[in-house]
Amino acid sequence: MSSSLPNAAPDAAPAPPQVPAAPGDRYRGDLILFMAVTFALSWACWFTAIAIGGSSKEGPVAAPFMLGAFGPLVGAVVVRARRRRRGEPVPAFAVRFRRQHLLWAPALLVLTSASVLAAALLGHAAGDPALSWENSRDIMDDFGGPAAFLVGLLVSGPLSEEAGWRGTAQPRMRASLSLVRVALVLGVTWAVWHMPLFFIEETVQHDLGLFSGSGVLFIASNIPMAMLAVCAYERGGVVASVAVHFAANATMVLLDVTTATTLAMVTGILAILAALLLTFALPRREPATGDAAPVAGTPPAPPRAPRLVD
Template identity: 45%
Template sequence: MTTESRQKSGIVLFLFVTFATAWASWGVAILLGGPAMSPPTVIPYLLGAFGPMFGAIVIRLRRTVRRQPAPAHSVRLPLIGLLWTPVLLVVAAATVVGGALIAQQLGGPPVSLNSALTLVQMSGGPLTFVAVMLVVGPLSEEFGWRGTLHPRLRGKMGRLFAGLVLGIIWSIWHLPLFFVTGTVQNAFGLLTFSGLTYLLSVIPMALLAAYAYDRAGVLGAVAVHFGANATMSLVGVTELLPQALIVGIQAVVALLLLAVHRDREKATTPEPAPRELVPAHR
């Protein structure tokens, strides 16, 4: 089997496992009908969040059995990645805070520190809040989306298109959550401007995470995912204006970072040695 065929089969298998496990679990949560974080609904709800992780495990096991090398665009955790991780976390959080503050200046909902402190207290304290926000989303998903699917997409297309394609897939993957009681998606509603903006917001997030993965591996993608999710919860982004502004800011920041990173790569790529000109044969 050629490298391209292996990449294609790996993508298909990953998507099948990821969607099948997540959507089946969330289907059970929908049938149970209770709030997402309350028993017994919490079990299939959290299980579904690990769909990308299950997909990653299946792909890694198959690769091990077949003794295949890692995809060419896989990023190991470089030592410099440890330095990049806090920077990436701050960048992701800043895009959310920036959008919320601009919305406030334009007449949108105020940004309140008291609301953030209340949320942390209701979550059981800072450690519990961080643990929940880290596990549900960043850790349960990034080893799959960025650590497994992204390198295989990069083998078939450029960084920008890989990020866009993964963003669309990631957005579609979230659809069942609109029907699970107690989720942010359910509160927005699917056929509303807020619901559609949420689905759109996943795409620039995918681009930011792709940049982070290239810089610091899966750890960088986890940092971006956690920084954005946690800040969105703390700021309490529930209205359309801050949602839309955050989407716009994240899109601009992601495109700028990807463009700068691309230019840096081009600048460090040695030019081929000049060749002797010979007549073309026709």
């Protein structure tokens, strides 16, 4: 006697496990988003100022000119908001704020300012005009006094940029690049980002002229400046990179560094200083641990030693 059994339904195939994005892929997406927001906002504002025409210091040009400086800060806020929404950890190479960073910031500020001053003195020895305190005082008066000068330069460059270039882009790039490569990439990117300013009247860049020797050297100086700010971030976080950025900007403006000879001196001395810091003064630290729990299912990353140079 035979019996028949109903055909059993085939077992459903198990759903494939979700593979979380690798940190490198995640960082690549963060960098693309940051650069897109930064360039879109800054260049939209600056090209609007160019289209309006007129002085960057007054009238309808002043607002888009100033707003454009905040592109990197807005890009940083957007990337951080997305990271928090997704519950992703802080980038492994991010430098957390520590109280000792408050000691590095003034030291690097003085060192950077002294380097620019030394370059200006060398430029004078090579035939450039002598330094003049009266000229520096006139520059501060044009800003509305010393306090307005210091606040304006602090807000319009260091505070509006460093949280982006160094605080956001640098630690994500450090996941796959050495410090030297990060500095070079950020330096070139920084120089390109500044380009529209050459076409806005009464900016430092416009006064130099894009195709003059001074203009070309200003563009080139972005690379050692970025190297120095990268070193400052590694040693003292965003606070230190803000100090370096502010010191270089303020000293160059007060000393009216505009000639090709002095700009060449500034570029060379800052490059030497950055090279010395890269070689001798940076901690060989392990990547920091993120403050958020990793995405579920993400295997722990194997430990890796950070590379300072290739």
